[in-house]
Amino acid sequence: MIIRQLLRGVFLPPVEFGSRSAVLRALSGMPHPKSDMTEFREVFSKAKHVAIITGAGVSAESGLPTFRAASGHWRKWKTQDLATAQAFSRNPSRVWEFYHYWRELAIRAEPSAAHRAIAECEARLSKQGRSVVIITQNTDELHRRAGSRHVLEIHGNLFRTRCLNCGDVETNHQSPICTALKGKGDPDPSCSDANIPVEDLPRCNQGGCDGLLRPDVIWFGETLDSHVLTKVEKVLDACDLCLLVGTASVVFPAALFAPQVAARGVPVAEFNIRPRAATSSSTYHFQGPCATTLPNALHQAAVYPTLGVLKDVRGRKASQSSTSGCYFVFFSFSFFFHTCNKINELCT
Numbered sequence: 001m002i003i004r005q006l007l008r009g010v011f012l013p014p015v016e017f018g019s020r021s022a023v024l025r026a027l028s029g030m031p032h033p034k035s036d037m038t039e040f041r042e043v044f045s046k047a048k049h050v051a052i053i054t055g056a057g058v059s060a061e062s063g064l065p066t067f068r069a070a071s072g073h074w075r076k077w078k079t080q081d082l083a084t085a086q087a088f089s090r091n092p093s094r095v096w097e098f099y100h101y102w103r104e105l106a107i108r109a110e111p112s113a114a115h116r117a118i119a120e121c122e123a124r125l126s127k128q129g130r131s132v133v134i135i136t137q138n139t140d141e142l143h144r145r146a147g148s149r150h151v152l153e154i155h156g157n158l159f160r161t162r163c164l165n166c167g168d169v170e171t172n173h174q175s176p177i178c179t180a181l182k183g184k185g186d187p188d189p190s191c192s193d194a195n196i197p198v199e200d201l202p203r204c205n206q207g208g209c210d211g212l213l214r215p216d217v218i219w220f221g222e223t224l225d226s227h228v229l230t231k232v233e234k235v236l237d238a239c240d241l242c243l244l245v246g247t248a249s250v251v252f253p254a255a256l257f258a259p260q261v262a263a264r265g266v267p268v269a270e271f272n273i274r275p276r277a278a279t280s281s282s283t284y285h286f287q288g289p290c291a292t293t294l295p296n297a298l299h300q301a302a303v304y305p306t307l308g309v310l311k312d313v314r315g316r317k318a319s320q321s322s323t324s325g326c327y328f329v330f331f332s333f334s335f336f337f338h339t340c341n342k343i344n345e346l347c348t
């Protein structure tokens, strides 16, 4: 709801969100996020609906640089100056070269341990009647390739095209997407534009349309797909645990997702290599590469404070095996005390 009210079909430029929130927190004396993994696992084991918000950091260990790591540039241009409809209409060849570079990187990349941990967690929890939904700002499809099924790609997908003439949207994993882009897209600042004629760029093949295709991603200045946003809102409203993984969370409206959940008193756990200005408003912060911290946090061999929790996390079999474990401990203690008593009797 909050997101929709803020959007109202207009462009929301990326704004540094964190600093104001940090100041407010400092003024109000609110506590810092915890890094207690045992406590987090207990919360996680009880959660029925988990929302996982991911950003470029989750794909960093798959070899896809975050915009920050790549200093926000491709050749000598800033990413936000290339990812716009204006840039595309001015120079479609350059913008296609940029996206061709990202497509080829993503096609060759493998899902990281973080992607796999999220997918494995979704599959495991769904067997227990619990849900996991991934809300990603990434366009690289690595969550799906890792096996995640419930993925909301709020910024679109590098492997879809949209026709500027007829509006047709198609999935496209061709490499290269067209002959003219083969070997192009080198990000080195010393490389010059390929200046590919517009008729040789990717074209629509729907019933002789032949319109120019564009990547089906959300560019700066464009609104998010309202169907996707409606689904996001439902997930955020229903979740009882939210993870924020590898995102600077400075691009609206995604920057509002975690604060919206936290405002309902729902725990937010952040996994990032460094604290953000707004990290202080999260319940937990696990600092480090998410390909290490996340599998550790979500792995099913978690700490089980009670038998009830154990049953929640590992299902019936685990509960049974733990019950047998408890019986084993109980009988071992009985045997021990029985033996001690016997020794005591013999000695007296």
Ligand SMILES: NC(=O)c1ccc[n+]([C@@H]2O[C@H](COP(=O)([O-])OP(=O)(O)OC[C@H]3O[C@@H](n4cnc5c(N)ncnc54)[C@H](O)[C@@H]3O)[C@@H](O)[C@H]2O)c1
Pocket (backbone or CB within 6 Å): 054, 055, 056, 057, 058, 059, 060, 061, 064, 065, 066, 067, 068, 069, 137, 138, 139, 140, 155, 245, 246, 247, 248, 249, 250, 251, 271, 272, 273, 274, 276, 288, 289, 290, 291
């Ligand atoms: N793979 C992709 O699809 C891709 C790559 C780059 C940028 N983008 C786009 O850039 C925009 C900005 O998004 P953003 O906020 O996600 O990116 P960002 O580049 O602004 O921030 C990345 C965040 O990830 C953290 N990070 C980096 N490596 C990490 C690791 N190994 N483990 C944990 N955290 C790590 C950084 O500290 C930072 O907070 C989004 O629209 C996104 O779609 C997408």
Ligand SMILES: [Zn+2]
Pocket (backbone or CB within 6 Å): 163, 164, 165, 166, 167, 168, 204, 205, 206, 209, 210, 211
């Ligand atoms: Zn078309």
